[in-house]
Amino acid sequence: MPNPGPHSPAASGTRAVHGVNSVELAAQVQYAKGVGPKRAALLAKLGIVTVRDALYYFPFRYEDRGNFRKVAHLTYGQYETVMGEVMDARVVTTARRRMKIFELAVRDDTGVVTGVWFNQPFMQRAFSVGQKVVLSGIPKPDSYHGFRAVMESPEYEVIEDDEERTIHTGRIVPIYRTTAGISVRAIRSVMKGLVDGHAGALSEFLPEGFHERFRIPALPDAVREVHFPETEKDVAVLNARASRAHKRLIFDEFFLLQLGLALLKRGRVVESDGISMKGDGSLTGRLVKGLPFRLTAAQARVMAEVASDMARPKPMSRLLQGDVGCGKTVVAVAAILQAAESGYQSALMAPTEILAEQHYLGLRRYFEPLGLTVALLTSSQKKKEKDAALKEIAEGRATLAVGTHALIQGGVAFGRLGLVVVDEQHRFGVAQRAVLKGKGANPDVLVMTATPIPRTLALTVYGDLDVSVIDEMPAGRSPVMTRLFDESARAEAYRLIKKEVEKGRQAYVVFPLVEESEKSDLKAATEGAERLGRDVFPGISVGLIHGKMKPADKDLVMTGFRAGDIKVLVATTVVEVGVDVPNATVMLIEHAERFGLAQLHQLRGRVGRSSHQSSCVLIASSQNTASGERLMAMLRSRSGFDIAEEDLRLRGPGEFFGTRQSGLPDLVLGNILRDTKILEAARKEAFGIIEKDPTFSSPGAARLRAAMMDKWGDRLGMATVG
Numbered sequence: 001m002p003n004p005g006p007h008s009p010a011a012s013g014t015r016a017v018h019g020v021n022s023v024e025l026a027a028q029v030q031y032a033k034g035v036g037p038k039r040a041a042l043l044a045k046l047g048i049v050t051v052r053d054a055l056y057y058f059p060f061r062y063e064d065r066g067n068f069r070k071v072a073h074l075t076y077g078q079y080e081t082v083m084g085e086v087m088d089a090r091v092v093t094t095a096r097r098r099m100k101i102f103e104l105a106v107r108d109d110t111g112v113v114t115g116v117w118f119n120q121p122f123m124q125r126a127f128s129v130g131q132k133v134v135l136s137g138i139p140k141p142d143s144y145h146g147f148r149a150v151m152e153s154p155e156y157e158v159i160e161d162d163e164e165r166t167i168h169t170g171r172i173v174p175i176y177r178t179t180a181g182i183s184v185r186a187i188r189s190v191m192k193g194l195v196d197g198h199a200g201a202l203s204e205f206l207p208e209g210f211h212e213r214f215r216i217p218a219l220p221d222a223v224r225e226v227h228f229p230e231t232e233k234d235v236a237v238l239n240a241r242a243s244r245a246h247k248r249l250i251f252d253e254f255f256l257l258q259l260g261l262a263l264l265k266r267g268r269v270v271e272s273d274g275i276s277m278k279g280d281g282s283l284t285g286r287l288v289k290g291l292p293f294r295l296t297a298a299q300a301r302v303m304a305e306v307a308s309d310m311a312r313p314k315p316m317s318r319l320l321q322g323d324v325g326c327g328k329t330v331v332a333v334a335a336i337l338q339a340a341e342s343g344y345q346s347a348l349m350a351p352t353e354i355l356a357e358q359h360y361l362g363l364r365r366y367f368e369p370l371g372l373t374v375a376l377l378t379s380s381q382k383k384k385e386k387d388a389a390l391k392e393i394a395e396g397r398a399t400l401a402v403g404t405h406a407l408i409q410g411g412v413a414f415g416r417l418g419l420v421v422v423d424e425q426h427r428f429g430v431a432q433r434a435v436l437k438g439k440g441a442n443p444d445v446l447v448m449t450a451t452p453i454p455r456t457l458a459l460t461v462y463g464d465l466d467v468s469v470i471d472e473m474p475a476g477r478s479p480v481m482t483r484l485f486d487e488s489a490r491a492e493a494y495r496l497i498k499k500e501v502e503k504g505r506q507a508y509v510v511f512p513l514v515e516e517s518e519k520s521d522l523k524a525a526t527e528g529a530e531r532l533g534r535d536v537f538p539g540i541s542v543g544l545i546h547g548k549m550k551p552a553d554k555d556l557v558m559t560g561f562r563a564g565d566i567k568v569l570v571a572t573t574v575v576e577v578g579v580d581v582p583n584a585t586v587m588l589i590e591h592a593e594r595f596g597l598a599q600l601h602q603l604r605g606r607v608g609r610s611s612h613q614s615s616c617v618l619i620a621s622s623q624n625t626a627s628g629e630r631l632m633a634m635l636r637s638r639s640g641f642d643i644a645e646e647d648l649r650l651r652g653p654g655e656f657f658g659t660r661q662s663g664l665p666d667l668v669l670g671n672i673l674r675d676t677k678i679l680e681a682a683r684k685e686a687f688g689i690i691e692k693d694p695t696f697s698s699p700g701a702a703r704l705r706a707a708m709m710d711k712w713g714d715r716l717g718m719a720t721v722g
């Protein structure tokens, strides 16, 4: 980072001894000046209950109100802020559509600008002639107003007395996110009081020397500055969260998160007892000999990494990353066999029933010749089947239990569970892994994902895991040719399918299904299958599979497709993950514009699984900029890693994994794309601290631990780490 800031960490950083001021910070904002019960209830909606919450409720942007634009100098089409006096506030009704428009005319010493709001006549009451107001918005010339500047629905603030004025104008002001019933201005006033009164109570927790080394201000100074900037004069720097104060707080976020991850990892390595499953090679040896192919170097390397983890008497937590089709399954099989050699059972969890069923069928082919039993558990099984499976699992007769998430939840008891493999589950976050660990057995865990996780994200979501990467495809695969068609080229896409089927190959036709419940989407797939079978591919067997079908019917269709009896499989996105039919060479995706990038890449990965040339045809009827960019990325990149980086860039980190259950921690200020450097520095420091002090008992550790638990304890499921 550049020049040292003017802050001296000694000024306030050493002021507070940890704990002394925590009462002050834990106080309810309700009792602070200008708040009261009504406002407190509204603030609570924003997550602000205590003084501490408020100090950590940061502005999402800033406005330079030291430099208002004069009305005469407004640039049309550009975001501008002006201050002036209310000249007129009236509601007019349009002649044609009888719409009520509230118009607020504001004058400074150079001219008049009018704010207009549609259908909000009640706004009139908030204004009176002569008031000082600030308007922010995009001015446009308006013929109706004599070509004077008009802003549609601008943001506004009424400036009241002089004391207030120094908070709300004449400086760079913070803009906070707000909720109905409380204005930005009101929040800003409350914040000013709280920050002035209590920021000093925040106790420094960063180890000595950090401030100098990273040139960052002490915590109280950073918090003051982020709310009411004094030092940073450039509003653009503040809006980019690149001020020194921002960097300090971003560093904190990453540093405490990484510290938590380092502790989780250390907890596994140093403290908890796991199972040592050395194996004797009797089963794994037979597996490798019996394979119809040679392992790639990457597979062999990763197998060795997993094997040595399992042999150690500490629980394994390993992430196996590898692009679709690289051959992760066989790595899992080897691990399961090693557990079996040591007398332990394994569980394999898959995200969908189709995938669980497919694994069940596929894996039996590996295990049965070795005399080992595989049990299947799904929620839609008949009771009799389920009971039988549960019994086999409980009595330890099943070497492997395959199923969905339900597998590791209540009711399922294993005789001797040693290994859990989680397949294709990129949404399996830190907290869920903690739940699993809490089941008491401390089994080894292997998480496999084909959604390649960009490196920066891997550092945050899977920061406590050891990572193995398969970065090589089996020999003899030819890359999938990807083409983008519009409606008019549909016939050509069908011709391609026909040609492939004549050659003995098979094809998928996938329709989007956003929600399992969306009837219209289901109808599109069902009708699509009918039409294809009847009109387009007469004489070719066309099958249909979707999530609403009965499991037995799904099974029948998948078995038919796998056996090659069904040539063209029409499907909703249920085939997205994991389905493995190497003879399929065409993947046609309808309404490709409606799919996300990761999904498209997963779908494309269903083909190109043999030496036959495969194609992926994207049919897109309409595109906007966003979907256009996704489709272009599909044409450009073949590697899942490039796709994932692109996806992360297009969607941003919050959306990348979907918001719920993502396992992605909620960063308040930090952004893993923008702040990679800070993330890496913070990670290095955090892991360094735990490495030097594995018992985490050096002076300062207590403060650090408290800060970490405060911020991330819940999200990391760390109630017991200590």
Ligand code: ADP
Pocket (backbone or CB within 6 Å): 293, 294, 295, 296, 299, 322, 323, 324, 325, 326, 327, 328, 329, 330, 450, 474, 475, 578, 580, 582, 609
């Ligand atoms: P994924 O990593 O996507 O789960 P799979 O494990 O399903 O991939 O493997 C994809 C296909 O490649 C399977 O048909 C599998 O049998 C085959 N395969 C795996 N490893 C090799 C290899 N080393 N050489 C040739 N084919 C392989």
Ligand code: MG
Pocket (backbone or CB within 6 Å): 328, 329, 423, 424, 578
């Ligand atoms: Mg797989």
